[in-house]
Amino acid sequence: DQQVKQNSPSLSVQEGRISILNCDYTNSMFDYFLWYKKYPAEGPTFLISISSIKDKNEDGRFTVFLNKSAKHLSLHIVPSQPGDSAVYFCAASARNYGGSQGNLIFGKGTKLSVKP
Amino acid sequence: DTEVTQTPKHLVMGMTNKKSLKCEQHMGHRAMYWYKQKAKKPPELMFVYSYEKLSINESVPSRFSPECPNSSLLNLHLHALQPEDSALYLCASSQLQYTGELFFGEGSRLTVL
Numbered sequence: 001d002q003q004v005k006q007n008s009p010s011l012s013v014q015e016g017r018i019s020i021l022n023c024d025y026t027n028s029m030f031d032y033f034l035w036y037k038k039y040p041a042e043g044p045t046f047l048i049s050i051s052s053i054k055d056k057n058e059d060g061r062f063t064v065f066l067n068k069s070a071k072h073l074s075l076h077i078v079p080s081q082p083g084d085s086a087v088y089f090c091a092a093s094a095r096n097y098g099g100s101q102g103n104l105i106f107g108k109g110t111k112l113s114v115k116p
Numbered sequence: 117d118t119e120v121t122q123t124p125k126h127l128v129m130g131m132t133n134k135k136s137l138k139c140e141q142h143m144g145h146r147a148m149y150w151y152k153q154k155a156k157k158p159p160e161l162m163f164v165y166s167y168e169k170l171s172i173n174e175s176v177p178s179r180f181s182p183e184c185p186n187s188s189l190l191n192l193h194l195h196a197l198q199p200e201d202s203a204l205y206l207c208a209s210s211q212l213q214y215t216g217e218l219f220f221g222e223g224s225r226l227t228v229l
Contacts, residue, residue, distance in 0.1 A: 004158075034217055043120070043206055043220030044159065089158060095214045102214040103172060106158035 006107035023090030122221035139207030147213040
């Protein structure tokens with residue numbers, strides 16, 4: 001049973017427009033959420049995170065929104081650039097609970113293509 | 117230095133071979149991880165070491181044997197693997213277990229014949 005779901009395997013966006021990547025989770029104990037970006041033949045790279053005490057975190061062109069009641073988070077990239085083309089993984093953990101719950105659980109990823 | 121270095125990048129082995137994957141970080145991180153990733157699947161946690169001690173073993177078969185010789189090094193010893201063990205093996209580290217983001221290496225692509 002997937003605890004972290006990314007229901008869109010792929011997304012195509014025009015350069016300069018907004019990219020919105022979505023992620024849903026089922027475990028209400030999750031209290032820390034992250035987005036990773038992965039280029040082919042490279043390991044995932046940390047992008048941005050958000051704690052459950054916040055509903056928004058912004059870093060340059062990247063903003064993550066968290067809706068705890070809907071168990072949903074999204075990553076907004078504005079403006080999108082061709083170099084943003086990669087697979088984006090959503091991840092979550094229950095940090096305050098420790099043990100196995102504290103480890104990161106990854107979604108399946110969404111492949112973003114930004115067209116020039 | 118914000119790198120996690122994994123060697124080898126590619127490994128092909130037979131089912132009777134013994135080989136090892138190596139991982140190194142010099143960021144002073146005290147938690148290190150092994151993940152396994154199959155094609156079109158998310159990374160799946162295998163092992164976690166915290167302060168050089170095995171903290172988590174996610175019911176991984178004994179043909180995978182982790183080792184943490186010191187705070188900078190993490191090995192994964194492989195013996196009698198099956199073809200279905202072919203995957204990308206990712207090493208990661210973090211400042212402490214359960215805090216902050218993970219830094220991943222590029223992975224070791226393993227093929228078991």
